[in-house]
Amino acid sequence: MIEFKDVSKTFETKEGTVHAIKDVNLKIENGKIYGIIGYSGAGKTTLIRMLNGLEKPTTGSVDINGVEINRLDAKNLRVQRHKIGMIFQHFNLLWSRTVIENIMFPLEIAGVDRTQRQKKAQELIELVGLSGKEDMYPASLSGGQKQRVGVARALANDPEILLSDEATSALDPETTDEVLDLLLDIKKRLNITIVLITHEMHVIRKICDNVAVLDGGKIIEEGEVLNVFKNPQQPLTKRFVSAEADPSRQETEVVLDELVTKYPDGRIIRLTFHGDQAKLPIVSEMVHEFPEVSLNIIAGNIKQTREGSIGTLYLQITGPTEQLDGSVEFLKNLRVETEVIKDEQ
């Protein structure tokens, strides 16, 4: 169990005191993948760095399985760090070392003998799928392969925790998914706790069990990923969720504008379906119930998350006002998230 207790961090700058982290309380259970999402400057880097003591909280405590990280002296902190692997956005590999030498580096630091190092590094190379590339230098690897080396290196000392600092932010979408699949696979095999920070909801949706939304150094929302996706409370969370649930939203808005001018008397609504709702014939039931309503599907999509699916559907409905009110009410009664984007004029 990782626990942040009343953690705050302030930096003194020329412009005055900056509150990077404000009163953060967080519990992360062992064996979970925990995502912390926020825009840059939200304080997520500072927060994750407290877990391996690269940053110290100004007040409060950071506790990993009963060890208070912020109170360790330099020597014990170094020993503790052997048990915490970290991967980075820019990989941070030593270019002067080959793939296998990079993976052996943390083992050298931990004082593991040479034959053991070789054996362990070879195992890890197979685990991350880099067999045959042992003696290549990082410069000749692709971004995805470099991050695989980063992951193998982070796992060298059999850590209890893996920290991921925007590990996929420098990768293209396809490679991002590759690396995320690798992390998921590693978590299953090694039953390790993964704490990751990101600014992409996609990463959270794909592999995280829990998520915390960080804004201005504060945790503004926290919970199981599906719950947060289903029912985002804060405007910022809603923005993250909708940007992820519907990447073509901007495009849709252009279409909406056109439709608004084309059918000035219509009503345009957005429906968001969660989990099993996406499987039900909700729209067709609505049409049965209110036969005078005619409907036009503008856009729609459906996404798979770890725990279920999320769908968005844009509809234009026209007809008598009371029928329109009735259908919106009907949808709301079915607990479908319904948002009227444009009302009748």
Add this chain to the structure above:
Amino acid sequence: MSSSSFFNFSSVDWAEMGSATWETIWVTLISVIFTAVIGCLIGLLLFETKDSKSIGVRGINWIVSLFVNVFRSIPYIILIVVLIPFTNSIVHTIVGPVAALPSLILSAAPFFGRIVEMSFREIDQGILEAAEAMGANRWTVIFKVLLPESLPALVSGLTVTAISLVGYTAMAGAIGAGGLGALAYNNGFLQYNGTIIFVATVLIVLFVFFLQWVGDWLVKKIDKRVV
């Protein structure tokens, strides 16, 4: 001194030329070795003490930095003269090739020290942080990250330093330290023998070319940043 006097090769004492060349080579090599070691220490000290929170450590940085700046700004010819007592006390002579070593090293080491500091500074901060996150102590970071990762920059910096050292040995030679510089000055310039100046110059140029070639070759061999 007419132009034809530059090609009067029969006037050259080749045995003397050979031993002068050898002197230049070994004086340069020995000073390069000392410069490399002392320069690395100076660079490391500058790098490690910079931006420290402790006033004492920053004080060390200030003192080393002052030493470096002073020795880098004194013209070499003056430095030789200033160092005569020091030279005399450690090598017990102020003439000959050995006498040139202290001043050569003291002028080149601070220069190379700055190059070393700069090379360390060029290393990606993220790599140092990654090593720290793995639980590396300061010495591990120095020997397993700083030095290996900056090695190509150190070698090309040392090549530049070595070549300027060749220039200095020639200058030191002119005031009694032997080598090609001394030969060109004493037997060439003072005795109106253009050929000796010419031959000595060609040999120095060849030596410089050779050093540059070795440096480039080494850098190419150890630099793994390019495919």
